[in-house]
Amino acid sequence: RKEVEQDPGPFNVPEGATVAFNCTYSNSASQSFFWYRQDCRKEPKLLMSVYSSGNEDGRFTAQLNRASQYISLLIRDSKLSDSATYLCVVFGRNYGGSQGNLIFGKGTKLSVKP
C-alpha cells in the first residue's frame, strides 16, 4: 500500500458545483495533514492544514478521520479559478528519516468548466 493515496481524477465539474476529494494514508503514526494546490506547470503551494476537529476556510472544508486513516477536502460553489491539482500531504516520523517529513500524494486534478 502506498504511503499516501489519492484518486488522480480528473474531476470535471461545472461552476458552482460542490466537489470532494479523499486521500488515504498508511502510517497510523502520522501526525499532521495538509492540502496543497498546484496549478499547471507551477510549484505546489499550501492550501490549508487539516485539523482533527475539521476546519473551514471560506469555500474549502478539510476533515480528518484518524480511525479510517483518511482526509478529505470539500470545495463548495466551485470557481473556474479552482481548477488545479490538489495534493494530499502527510507528516509523520520515520518517513524518510529519523526526523520525519512531508510525504505528498500524487494529486487529484480538478477541472471546473463554465
Next chain:
Amino acid sequence: DAGVIQSPRHEVTEMGQEVTLRCKPISGHDYLFWYRQTMMRGLELLIYFNNNVPIDDSGMPEDRFSAKMPNASFSTLKIQPSEPRDSAVYFCASSPLSGRRTGELFFGEGSRLTVL
C-alpha cells in the same frame, strides 16, 4: 520579498552529461528540500538539509545524484552522468523551523530537466 529561486528553469541535455541545478532558499529558513516530480511517481523527496547539514538523503536515487549546501543561501543538486529517466521537474523548497509544525514549504518555480 524574494521567494525560493531556482536555476536554470529549463535544461535540455544529452545522456551522459553532467547537470547542475541551483537553489537559493528564502533568507532565514532553516530547512532546504530537493524534490523531483514526474507524472508516474508524483513529488518525491530526494534530500533535505537543516542548517546546511544533510539530514536525510535516502530519497536520492543512486550515486549519480549528489547535493550540497555550502552555506545558508545556496544549494546545488548534481546529476553525473545524466540519463533519460532523470527527466523530471526538480523543485527546491525551504521552510522555517515553524514549518515543521505548520507544514508550509515554500517552493521555487522548479527546474524542468530533459535528458535526451
